[in-house]
Amino acid sequence: MSMKIAIAGSGNIGKTLARHWQAAGLDVQFTGRDRILELASASDVLVLSVPWEAAADVLSKAGDLTGKIIIDCTNPVLPALEGLSVTGHDSAGEQIQRLAPNAHVVKCFNTLGWAMIGPGADGFYCGDDAEAKQKVATLVAAAGMRPIDAGPIRNARYLEAMAMLWIDLAIKRGRGATFTFRLQDAS
Numbered sequence: 212m213s214m215k216i217a218i219a220g221s222g223n224i225g226k227t228l229a230r231h232w233q234a235a236g237l238d239v240q241f242t243g244r245d246r247i248l249e250l251a252s253a254s255d256v257l258v259l260s261v262p263w264e265a266a267a268d269v270l271s272k273a274g275d276l277t278g279k280i281i282i283d284c285t286n287p288v289l290p291a292l293e294g295l296s297v298t299g300h301d302s303a304g305e306q307i308q309r310l311a312p313n314a315h316v317v318k319c320f321n322t323l324g325w326a327m328i329g330p331g332a333d334g335f336y337c338g339d340d341a342e343a344k345q346k347v348a349t350l351v352a353a354a355g356m357r358p359i360d361a362g363p364i365r366n367a368r369y370l371e372a373m374a375m376l377w378i379d380l381a382i383k384r385g386r387g388a389t390f391t392f393r394l395q396d397a398s
């Protein structure tokens with residue numbers, strides 16, 4: 212798979228994805244704060260693993276994203292983890308698609324804690340472009356995870372709510388960060 216991947220955000224999520232993808236032999240680079248334009252322009256995929264509040268800033272610096280895939284990992288979590296700042300008939304994923312209308316936004320890697328990204332976890336993803344989703348599914352698999360197609364980008368509102376439930380269970384209910392949601396078909 213010859214995909215060039217630029218990762219904006221080299222924190223927990225960005226570093227973990229890079230580690231898995233580099234182990235799988237993929238071409239991955241971090242944009243840092245000052246190489247966003249250069250690396251986004253040279254890449255097929257831009258990963259947004261920055262705080263939600265920084266997403267618009269990154270996009271404004273990324274240049275022409277026409278036809279590129281944006282993997283949106285963000286969750287618009289309120290301070291003190293009291294809930295989501297974008298709710299109802301909208302989501303961070305949908306806002307990012309509106310901010311970058313010529314790119315193909317795929318929401319992914321937001322429904323589990325960073326330490327659980329890897330073999331055994333389900334990777335729920337949603338987006339509007341079938342080819343972009345197929346490519347992101349291969350990146351989910353390259354991280355050792357099972358790709359689960361969760362529908363159009365409109366369903367980002369559900370994936371973000373799912374993430375909020377994960378955060379609530381992990382932190383407020385004291386379950387800890389070592390669990391994931393897994394889709395289980397009845398046999």
Ligand SMILES: NC(=O)c1ccc[n+]([C@@H]2O[C@H](COP(=O)([O-])OP(=O)(O)OC[C@H]3O[C@@H](n4cnc5c(N)ncnc54)[C@H](OP(=O)(O)O)[C@@H]3O)[C@@H](O)[C@H]2O)c1
Pocket residue numbers: 219220221222223224225243244259260261262263265268269284285286287288320321322323324325326374
């Ligand atoms: N942590 C999780 O388990 C988890 C799980 C699912 C989804 N998420 C979501 O994934 C995103 C990243 O989470 P994280 O835990 O990886 O965060 P993090 O460890 O705090 O890392 C955030 C990264 O974003 C960079 N950044 C911040 N503002 C920026 C800007 N304006 N331009 C460029 N880079 C910027 C930071 O750079 P500096 O070091 O220079 O500040 C840092 O490298 C968040 O939206 C979060 O809600 C997190």
